[in-house]
Amino acid sequence: MKLLKYRYLLLAIIVVQNVFAQQTDKWISSESDDNVQPKLVDFNDSIINAYEVVYNPDSEFLLRGQIISIFHEYVENVQIEVISNGNKYFTHSAGFGVFALAIPRKLFEGIITLRLIHEDYRIFDTTLYIRNKETGNLKLNMVPKYKILVKGRVFEGSNPLEGVNVIIRHNENVQELKTLGCYYDDEDYWNCLYNGMFKSEISSEYATDSVYISMNKKGFQSRNYSFLFSEYTGELLLFKLKYADSIPDLGKNDLCLRLSFPFLTKDQWFIDLSYYHRLNIGSFNRLSFGAEASILLTTYKTSHTTLPGLPDAEADSVYLRGFIGPSVIAWITKPHRRYFSTYAGATVGVYLNNPEIGIQPFIGTRFFVDMNKSIGLEVRYFSNHLEVVKYTFSEFGDASRSVNTIINESLLLNLGIQVNF
Amino acid sequence: MIKSILPIIFIALFISSCEKDEGTTDIYNEDLIFTRSIKINIPSYSYISGKGTQIFVRGDTSYFSPVSDTLSVEPVFAWDTVNVALLHIGIFTEEIQVSQNRIQNSNSMIWAWHSGMESGSDGYVKYSDGISVSLGEYQGSAIPLIPLNKYYWAVWAWNPSGTAIWFSSRQLTFVVEDR
Structure with missing residues (x-):
């Protein structure tokens, strides 16, 4: 009986070793990586034998072995699935890649299926033919992913x-x-x-x-x-990442600061602060109401004769005029467009010094630079009265002054920044 | 946020609603003919008259002296260069009277030179470089001064636009020498 038992054990070891010897040869021949420096570890029976599991030799057989990668590294935490007689048994490889599993046996011989699973390695499948209650030490190689x-x-x-x-x-x-x-x-x-x-x-x-x-x-x-x-x-x-063509969550309010420089204009500076609230009436959202306050600085030049034999002299008169009033904007294109969101509007207000009512129509467009800030370009029409000082030169002292009222009309190109909230 | 910004806007608008007032200055020089101007210095100098004699002019130092300088019938005038485009010098038969930054007795000016003339330069002018003036109007070439008469002269200059006097000298006197 004892001889029979050892014969089966010997056969099982020979079968298993042959199976994995073929597998290992195949992997080594198909996979090679010169960049990986192998650690000098190898299968070690003494390490495997030191890993003991309590089992009943009369009703169980012991599946025991060691798992090493093809680069000679111990592979720990490998999920080991064993299917024997239609039942599944699980274990994990421990330190040094060793594992042991006691499997109930009804027959002294039979086929068990072994599957090794580890996230960093290829899945390893094999089948063993067991003739005895012990398998000997399995020595398995896994191929890393x-x-x-x-x-x-x-x-x-x-x-x-x-x-x-x-x-x-x-x-x-x-x-x-x-x-x-x-x-x-x-x-x-x-x-x-x-x-x-x-x-x-x-x-x-x-x-x-x-x-x-x-x-x-x-x-x-x-x-x-x-x-x-x-x-x-x-x-x-x-x-x-490029911005999408439209602003996803466009706020209803806009706060704008606009500036204009004497560019394509006759020495006029303009600063403007405005606030608009966009109305949503059903699906109609192209009308904004608000208020605007601006300051217009105009430099007006007049020329006059001076001493005989000398060219005419020019005198500057500087005018600052405040303007404030309600304003309305109609959006020509959809207001949530990122580029070239174009509008036209007008502000009806009062010029604060020398009070007079004026209207400033404008047309502009804006470009969003992020989700709620934009740069605007706008053309605005002005028409207001200016009291221009005309000088008459005198050889005997200060020039005499006379005031002429003129209509100052101009188109101003201004640049603005806008915050949407 | 809007509530806090609006008062600032209103204040800025009201402050802005003012026109710039030109021509006011804090300069005040009581000795000058235009008291609210910068001084044009007249140094002591000398020149050779038509008769070949050397004439000494005390310049600003004579302003506080009860005795006037004695000059030739065609005197030479000198002052520290001002480097402005519009400059004028005038000889008057009576004391120059200035009110509201303008010479009131312009009819008493009998001779003038200004920076628009071809001869003479800023800082040094001969009598023959200027022209005679009658009733405040420029005439032809200069007529020699009358001997033993007392005259008043001064220099003044404007800002670049010619709207206000920025520089002027003291009013100095001289008596024309006898022939």
């Missing part, structure tokens, strides 16, 4: 962009990430080192597998990118 750490940074223009949804897709595996923002670090500094960055470790069995990265954020055009495992060399991937 390709593993890469994908790192990227997403920008809007030159600014890192946080909160971007990043989806990394590889075969059936999908990871959803968000780009990081700034944060207070352990030393209580506002740390923006990783602003706009993401990273993820992914692995694949084949170097020709593709990785797809999709990026999207509200208000931006989505961006896609793909590469092969073998193409990625570990560099930081840089992506730029």
Whole structure:
């Protein structure tokens, strides 16, 4: 009986060793990586034998062995599935890659199926024919997968962009990430080192597998990118997201500051502050009402004769006029357009010194530079009365002054910044 | 936010609603013919008259002297250069009277030179460089002064636009020498 028992054990060991010897030869011949420096570890019976599991030899047989990668590294935490007589048994490899599993046996011989699963290694499947209650020490080699750490940074223009949804897709595996923002670090500094960055470790069995990265954020055009495992060399991937053509959450209020310079005008400076509230009447949202206050600085030149034999002299008169009143804007294009959101409007108000009522019609367009700030370009028509001083030169002292009232008409091109809230 | 901005806008608008008042200045020089102007210095100098004699002019130092300088019938006038485009010098038969920054007795001016004339330059003018004046109007070439008569002279200059006097000298006197 004892001889019979040992004969079966011997046969089982021979069968298992043959099976894995073939497997190992095949892997080594098909996979080689010169860049990996192998650790000098190898199968060690004494380590395997030191891993003891309590079992009943009369009703169970012991499946025991060691798992080492083809690069001679112990593989721990491998999920081991064993199917015997239609039942599944599970265990994990422990330190030094050793494992042992006591499996109930009804027959002294039979087929068991063994599957090794580890996220960093290829799945290993094999079948054993067991003739005895002990299998001897199994010595199994696993082939690592390709593993890469994908790192990227997403920008809007030159600014890192946080909160971007990043989806990394590889075969059936999908990871959803968000780009990081700034944060207070352990030393209580506002740390923006990783602003706009993401990273993820992914692995694949084949170097020709593709990785797809999709990026999207509200208000931006989505961006896609793909590469092969073998193409990625570990560099930081840089992506730029472009703004979408429309503002996703356009506020109803606009605060504008406009300035005009003596550009294409006759020495006139203009500063204007205005506030508008956009009305929503059903689906109609193209009318804004508000108020406007502005200051117009006009430099008016007059010329007059002086001493005989000398050219005429010019005298400047500077006029500052405040203007305030209600204003209305009609949006010619949709107001939430990012570029060339065009409008026309008018302000009816009072010129504060030498009071008179005036109207300033205007037409303009704006370009959003981010989600709520825009730059506007506007042409405005002015018509107001100016009391221009005319000088008459005298050889005997100060020139005499006479005041003429003129109508000052002009078109002013002004540049503005606008905050939408 | 709007509530806090609106008062600032109103204040700015009211402050802005003022026209710039030109011509006012804090300068005050009582000795000058135009008291609200910068002084044109008249240094001591000498020149050779038509008769070949050397004439000494005390300049500003004679202003406080009861005795006037004695000059030739065609004197020479000198002052520190002002470097302005509009400059004028005049000889009057009576004391120059200025009110509201303008010479009131312009009819008493008998000779003038200004920076629009071809001869003479800022800082040094001969009598023959100027022209005679009658009733405040420029006439032809200069008529020699009358011997033993007392005259008053001064220099003044305008700002670049010619609207206000910015520089002037003291009013100096001289008596024309006998023939």
